Amino acid sequence: MQVDTLIHARWIIPVEPESVTYEHHSLAIDGGRIVDLLPTELARQKYTATHVEELADHALLPGLINCHTHAAMTLLRGIADDLHLMDWLQHHIWPLEQRWVSEAFVRDGTELAIAEMIRGGTTCFQDMYFFPEVAAQQAILHGIRASIGLIVVDFPTVWAENGDAYIEKGLALHDQLRHEPLITTAFAPHAPYTVSDAPLKKIRMFADELELPVHMHVHETRHEVEQEQAKTGMRPLQRLHELGLITPSLMAVHMTQLTGEEMDLLRDGGAHVVHCPESNLKLASGFCPVAELLARRVNVALGTDGAASNNDLDLFGEMRTAALLAKAVANDASALPAMTALKMATINGAKAIGIDRETGSLEIGKAADVIAVDLSELETQPLYCPVSQIVYAASRRQVSDVWVAGKRLLKHRELTTIDLAALTEKIGQWRQRLSA
Numbered sequence: 001m002q003v004d005t006l007i008h009a010r011w012i013i014p015v016e017p018e019s020v021t022y023e024h025h026s027l028a029i030d031g032g033r034i035v036d037l038l039p040t041e042l043a044r045q046k047y048t049a050t051h052v053e054e055l056a057d058h059a060l061l062p063g064l065i066n067c068h069t070h071a072a073m074t075l076l077r078g079i080a081d082d083l084h085l086m087d088w089l090q091h092h093i094w095p096l097e098q099r100w101v102s103e104a105f106v107r108d109g110t111e112l113a114i115a116e117m118i119r120g121g122t123t124c125f126q127d128m129y130f131f132p133e134v135a136a137q138q139a140i141l142h143g144i145r146a147s148i149g150l151i152v153v154d155f156p157t158v159w160a161e162n163g164d165a166y167i168e169k170g171l172a173l174h175d176q177l178r179h180e181p182l183i184t185t186a187f188a189p190h191a192p193y194t195v196s197d198a199p200l201k202k203i204r205m206f207a208d209e210l211e212l213p214v215h216m217h218v219h220e221t222r223h224e225v226e227q228e229q230a231k232t233g234m235r236p237l238q239r240l241h242e243l244g245l246i247t248p249s250l251m252a253v254h255m256t257q258l259t260g261e262e263m264d265l266l267r268d269g270g271a272h273v274v275h276c277p278e279s280n281l282k283l284a285s286g287f288c289p290v291a292e293l294l295a296r297r298v299n300v301a302l303g304t305d306g307a308a309s310n311n312d313l314d315l316f317g318e319m320r321t322a323a324l325l326a327k328a329v330a331n332d333a334s335a336l337p338a339m340t341a342l343k344m345a346t347i348n349g350a351k352a353i354g355i356d357r358e359t360g361s362l363e364i365g366k367a368a369d370v371i372a373v374d375l376s377e378l379e380t381q382p383l384y385c386p387v388s389q390i391v392y393a394a395s396r397r398q399v400s401d402v403w404v405a406g407k408r409l410l411k412h413r414e415l416t417t418i419d420l421a422a423l424t425e426k427i428g429q430w431r432q433r434l435s436a
């Protein structure tokens with residue numbers, strides 16, 4: 001049987017079914033989809049392929065899903081470090097954004113983010129930033145999957161003037177992108193402290209009608225919760241509950257302040273949590289009780305947040321930090337095992353974004369969003385358990401190859417859709433402009 005691509009690998013970790021690792025197996029890919037997963041011996045007999053890849057020392061995994069980032073903020077990486085969230089945002093990042101953010105800024109910053117993410121094994125990202133149409137164009141151009149945030153804040157910015165205008169522009173963009181195979185959209189109201197009730201009610205109505213997810217920073221810091229309580233007498237999550245927003249559409253990002261009742265509320269509503277451990281650590285925002293959420297069967301996915309608060313877009317790092325931090329927070333070394341961290345970076349992310357029928361695991365019929373990790377490096381030797389090495393020892397630099405919907409975006413560490421020299425030149429120009 002003829003297929004487009006056949007990948008023979010030492011290990012395949014499909015993620016679903018969970019805790020299975022196949023040895024000496026192969027993936028057959030045709031028309032951008034996984035059409036078979038079978039022992040290599042059989043695959044060699046059954047298939048001929050236009051492209052054959054022999055990966056004798058590699059593990060194949062589903063592409064990683066970054067459920068929360070502000071891609072273009074790569075251009076602000078390292079510009080304001082070692083600050084608390086509100087100081088960082090109000091006195092550094094927002095003034096810089098006001099001065100510099102433009103279509104060109106988002107185009108180049110997003111291209112840099114996409115290059116970094118592909119090289120680090122990320123095949124899908126969920127974005128929340130100005131000029132989302134430009135971020136979508138960049139994702140399409142470079143072949144990566146993306147959930148594009150239809151941003152909403154109360155105040156005027158370079159992208160829109162008020163809540164209604166953001167929603168209107170967002171709906172138009174959703175309409176424009178609805179037939180793009182790699183792109184979905186999600187409402188992205190920034191946070192409870194920047195979006196008032198009226199736009200949130202509208203978002204809820206349109207999200208229900210169009211079956212769109214809602215992606216929002218929630219309970220990022222104790223200060224945020226205390227401020228809202230002082231203003232409205234309610235904690236932000238309670239306010240979102242009263243507005244009818246705690247539903248399976250909600251992706252609540254950060255969630256470092258949670259009571260037991262609030263965790264029950266998330267579970268009962270079927271909402272998802274996006275955990276950003278490194279950003280939370282760097283901005284000293286607090287600790288998300290991941291083990292307690294998982295014990296309640298709340299779906300928890302992973303995000304990096306923007307490169308200005310992390311400062312990388314590395315989901316390998318995020319998996320490792322999430323696993324280690326959860327153990328410390330729960331005072332229990334078994335609180336977040338390696339396999340759970342890998343699920344959070346793959347299938348749980350796909351579930352949160354609502355694309356788990358399409359991606360998030362290596363299963364027949366799903367899109368071929370696949371990464372290969374070279375485990376022959378001495379840093380991942382000796383090898384007893386591939387999942388353990390991937391989460392606790394491997395670095396993103398061991399990602400050798402990446403496919404999205406069957407298209408190869410990284411070939412033996414070379415980007416196939418991005419001109420690295422031209423990109424580096426553009427980023428250098430931004431550095432000069434911003435540092436002047």
Ligand SMILES: CSC[C@H]1O[C@@H](n2cnc3c(O)ncnc32)[C@H](O)[C@@H]1O
Pocket residue numbers: 070085089093094097128129130151152153190191217220279305306309
């Ligand atoms: C409306 S576009 C997104 C907006 O969010 C800002 N941002 C980046 N990181 C964070 C964070 O951790 N908490 C809150 N807001 C954040 C970004 O700078 C844009 O202004």
Ligand SMILES: [Zn+2]
Pocket residue numbers: 068069070217305306
């Ligand atoms: Zn964020």
